[in-house]
Amino acid sequence: MGVALRDIIKDYRQETDLEEMRGVVAVDAFNALYQFLSIIRQPDGTPLMDRDGRVTSHLSGLFFRNVNFLEKGVRPVYVFDGAPPELKSTTIEKRREVRDAAGEAWKEALARGDQEEAYKQARASAKIDAAMISSAKRLLALMGIPCVQAPSEGEAQAAFMAQRGDVGAAASQDYDALLFGAPHLVRNLTISGKRKMRGRTVTVRPETYDLQSVLDGLSITREGLVEIGILVGTDFNPGIRGVGAKTALKIVQKGMFAETISEKAPEFDPGPIRRFFLDPPVTEDYRLTWESPARDGIVEMLCEEYAFSEGRVESALERLGMKTGQKTLDAWF
Missing domain, CATH: 1.10.150.20 (5' to 3' exonuclease, C-terminal subdomain)
Structure with a gap:
């Protein structure tokens, strides 16, 4: 949900492109995973799944979006939430109730053949479980992308890393990172591009906010x-x-x-x-290093284990210079 600040900070928004975002960005991992789980679905709301019924929407989003990042010179580091603070318990329970209710509404819409409503309710019912988190971290490791485990809120950790200058910005859809002191916030980073919204195709571009400019302006x-x-x-x-x-x-x-x-x-x-x-609560116990993608490991995980199209995965890896052999980081950053 985040903090509803849009009405007072929208004038300080700066639209940008991935090509202009070169450098290191700390991505709120849970925020990104929820986006992928919400958006990457069939027309009736059914998420992408493998032959065993395991949801793969988050893996699809992570893989193809990060290939795009790396190709454009954006070096992401994914920050995962730790234990939620007791202060958040009421919000967590309300969100759980909303998702459960949306899940039931999705089933009802499917039963009556209302595909539009089914898709809407399915998006609102998206949930992250331990298996999704584990598979996401595994894929990121194979792609050579670092992960940081926050002791509490991921946005707080991302903001701390940005304050230290270890990353150039914190990326999240929520404005909370500004309250946590992130000098720079990037929104729409993981969903930029052509998107279908309310029956029409729109272009979603990354947008940045400079904390000091916001504070000075207000x-x-x-x-x-x-x-x-x-x-x-x-x-x-x-x-x-x-x-x-x-x-x-x-x-x-x-x-x-x-x-x-x-x-x-x-x-x-x-x-x-x-x-x-x-x-x-934040930690200084993290190491930010990017490695060359493990081509064979990625193909084995996505294509053999989760039944992704080998052609699509291979084509994406070729964009990182992985067709005839792995290249060094300098070749694709």
Whole structure:
């Protein structure tokens, strides 16, 4: 879900292209996997599956999207969520209920032959399980792409890595990375390109946000941005009823955050949420190195184990110079 900040930061959005994104980017892994699981489906909403009924939508998305990244000079590192904070327990339970309800609605739509509704509900029912996470990490390792295991929120870890200068930006669809202090946020990175939305084809381009430009433009501090998030609602609190991003901005600019909380939610303590955004659990225990893709291992995993089209996989690998033998990193970065 993330924080609903779009209305106040949209003017600071800069559209870009993959060709302009050369360099290292920390990708929120769960965010990307959910995107692949939601988008890569049959017209009736059925996800891609192998002959044994195992979902492969996430593997398809990871493989072909990362081939595109590497070809364009983008070096991704995937950051996986760790244990969710207790603050997030209510949100997690609500999301589970929403996905379960969507799963039932999908079955009902299929039964009555409503393919459009079935596809819509299927996308909302996407779930990530341990097997998907394991297979995703295995494929990334074969592709020579590093993974980082966050102790808690992946976006917080990505933001920390960007603050240290180890990556150029944090990539996620959510704006939370800005609250966690990411100097640069990239949205639409994993879904850029031609997409069908509401029956028409649109071009989705990556968009970037510079945190300092946002703060300067809104005349607030990062702490103020966190306060705006708390007022409109985050993954850790529901927000104040009737307060949207524009109203929250005015409240913070006037220095009335504490007064507003005291008046409208006197039993709510925003302290733990503020502290979590400003000083989240992160780790320095990671190593960012990119290796040449293991061609034979990739073909064995995707084609032999998961029944991917060998022609498509081979064609994608050729784009990385893998037709007649592996090349060094310098050859395709």
